[in-house]
Amino acid sequence: MPLSIAGTIAQLYKTAGLQQPTLQRRIVLLNELLGPYNLTCIEIAGLTSLAASNFLLQHGAFFDPIKNANQDPLAGYLYVSRTAGYIFVERNDLVVRRRFSAAHELGHYLLHFQPLIASTVPYDEDEPLIMSEALSLFTGDEEDDDTPTGRVFIPERASLASLLPPERQMEDEANRFAAALLMPAEIVSGLVERYRPVCRGDDLLWRLATEMLVSKAAIYRRLQDLHLSQLISASWN
Numbered sequence: 001m002p003l004s005i006a007g008t009i010a011q012l013y014k015t016a017g018l019q020q021p022t023l024q025r026r027i028v029l030l031n032e033l034l035g036p037y038n039l040t041c042i043e044i045a046g047l048t049s050l051a052a053s054n055f056l057l058q059h060g061a062f063f064d065p066i067k068n069a070n071q072d073p074l075a076g077y078l079y080v081s082r083t084a085g086y087i088f089v090e091r092n093d094l095v096v097r098r099r100f101s102a103a104h105e106l107g108h109y110l111l112h113f114q115p116l117i118a119s120t121v122p123y124d125e126d127e128p129l130i131m132s133e134a135l136s137l138f139t140g141d142e143e144d145d146d147t148p149t150g151r152v153f154i155p156e157r158a159s160l161a162s163l164l165p166p167e168r169q170m171e172d173e174a175n176r177f178a179a180a181l182l183m184p185a186e187i188v189s190g191l192v193e194r195y196r197p198v199c200r201g202d203d204l205l206w207r208l209a210t211e212m213l214v215s216k217a218a219i220y221r222r223l224q225d226l227h228l229s230q231l232i233s234a235s236w237n
Helices: 007-018 030-037 047-056 095-118 167-182 185-195 199-214 216-225
Strands: 039-044 076-080 085-090 129-133 152-153
Touching: 007 030, 007 095, 007 167, 030 039, 030 095, 039 047, 039 095, 047 076, 047 085, 076 095, 085 095, 095 167, 167 216, 185 199, 185 216, 199 216
Parallel strands: 039 085
Antiparallel strands: 076 085, 076 129, 129 152
């Protein structure tokens, strides 16, 4: 049975040989968590699945272009094979969105792709598993909702795709994973306790977002999940 999101995050830190964040070390360093899984995070300006395919071709990751690659703008893109993977993010997005997009893709890899790769389902060892995230680029204020939504694509293997959860469930799980990874509940609660005597409402929201290097929209959603959103001003309700 797959691990829970909390269990998956705990295993992620164990595999990386790292301690989980604390109030003193509260910004999650994603690159340090990717190495043990042979995942590489790459920033591309004007990210599309075609741009990602061209990058991988130029760097010898494979010899044939990704099928059905196109020029639709993306915030994140995940390319995975049995032995390695690449997480692409849009370089021109705000850093807080790049971090959430990368964590979202990592969630897909750990929760959905890794179990599929490790399964006993027979398929060509060299056949890639590909996931694309069709997340619209950031164009508004930071208060705008920035929850990624995407589409899973496994080329020519409908039988494998059928083993995955429904797409909406996978997107929700990847977003919940990213939120829990970047904003651990105990750290959010600890920061709220630390700052609420001197901050209220939107000021508290900005402080928490800055302390954890996430967007205001992301931290507000996390506060809602943790039943702490009543501390934020009515403008965020």
